[in-house]
Amino acid sequence: MARFGRVITAMVTPFDASGALDLDGARRLARWLQDNGNDALVIAGTTGEAPVLTDNERLSLFAAVTEAVTIPVIAGTGTNDTLHSIHMTKEATKLGVAGLLVVAPYYNRPPQSGIEAHVRAVAEASHLPVVVYDIPARTGRKINTSTLLKLAREVKNVVALKDAAGNPAETANVIANAPDGFEVYSGDDGLTMPLMAVGAVGVIGVATHWAAADHQRMFDRWEAGDIAGAIAINQTLLESFAYETGDESPNPIPSKVMMNLLGLNVGQCRLPMGPPADFVAEKAKTVWANLQASRQRVS
Numbered sequence: 001m002a003r004f005g006r007v008i009t010a011m012v013t014p015f016d017a018s019g020a021l022d023l024d025g026a027r028r029l030a031r032w033l034q035d036n037g038n039d040a041l042v043i044a045g046t047t048g049e050a051p052v053l054t055d056n057e058r059l060s061l062f063a064a065v066t067e068a069v070t071i072p073v074i075a076g077t078g079t080n081d082t083l084h085s086i087h088m089t090k091e092a093t094k095l096g097v098a099g100l101l102v103v104a105p106y107y108n109r110p111p112q113s114g115i116e117a118h119v120r121a122v123a124e125a126s127h128l129p130v131v132v133y134d135i136p137a138r139t140g141r142k143i144n145t146s147t148l149l150k151l152a153r154e155v156k157n158v159v160a161l162k163d164a165a166g167n168p169a170e171t172a173n174v175i176a177n178a179p180d181g182f183e184v185y186s187g188d189d190g191l192t193m194p195l196m197a198v199g200a201v202g203v204i205g206v207a208t209h210w211a212a213a214d215h216q217r218m219f220d221r222w223e224a225g226d227i228a229g230a231i232a233i234n235q236t237l238l239e240s241f242a243y244e245t246g247d248e249s250p251n252p253i254p255s256k257v258m259m260n261l262l263g264l265n266v267g268q269c270r271l272p273m274g275p276p277a278d279f280v281a282e283k284a285k286t287v288w289a290n291l292q293a294s295r296q297r298v299s
Contacts, residue, residue, distance in 0.1 A: 189241045
């Protein structure tokens with residue numbers, strides 16, 4: 001079993017009608033995600049709208065969700081400011097979270113040496129296991145394989161990678177050359193199957209908000225050697241993967257719409273994401289209905 005399990009949701013952050021942080025809503029959503037197939041949760045990641053949360057809001061979220069569930073909570077403490085990230089890491093560590101998600105510094109476009117030094121400094125601020133988050137489409141910088149491997153080999157609490165770089169062939173090189181115990185999670189729902197094929201242990205997902213149990217079944221079949229069965233389940237999720245983001249409605253806008261449809265009342269995204277376009281709610285209904293129907297066909 002992977003350190004944090006196979007199916008992890010990067011949880012949306014609930015806001016109330018005025019746009020204020022809804023901690024009761026966060027507790028309710030976290031418990032629902034736990035009850036519906038998730039092995040762990042990431043709080044204040046990309047999907048959690050981390051860039052628009054204040055430090056106090058992030059820390060309040062970490063504390064509230066950690067108290068609400070029994071599964072591991074991974075705190076998103078990374079920013080594009082190393083000293084700020086260190087501060088958030090130290091504060092989160094005091095709150096009983098199980099691990100830390102540290103994204104590559106965004107906007108600054110640092111060299112590989114700067115990325116390495118940033119992750120080292122943040123990891124050294126805590127004893128907790130660190131998941132490095134590589135998402136060049138949002139950060140503007142790919143973490144090179146050589147940098148990832150150096151961190152995995154030399155920093156004892158850098159234990160995993162959330163891979164949203166979109167290159168399974170290069171991820172295969174990371175997995176083949178990383179030390180024993182270093183784990184790779186898919187950070188792109190649509191690439192989970194290809195990444196499993198090269199050795200990923202699970203997914204830190206978005207569609208897992210509403211399809212965690214489907215992912216668990218897919219992993220069960222994969223691990224049992226029923227590759228055709230795993231592929232069949234993955235195919236039932238393709239519409240969810242396509243729905244969860246796009247130029248007109250990027251993540252996490254669709255995820256919040258889906259959660260609202262399911263009665264979790266997580267509100268809308270804060271600007272600059274803002275409210276959803278009109279088509280998103282109707283699309284959510286279609287995606288949910290089709291997923292339910294496909295579950296009857298692929299059991």
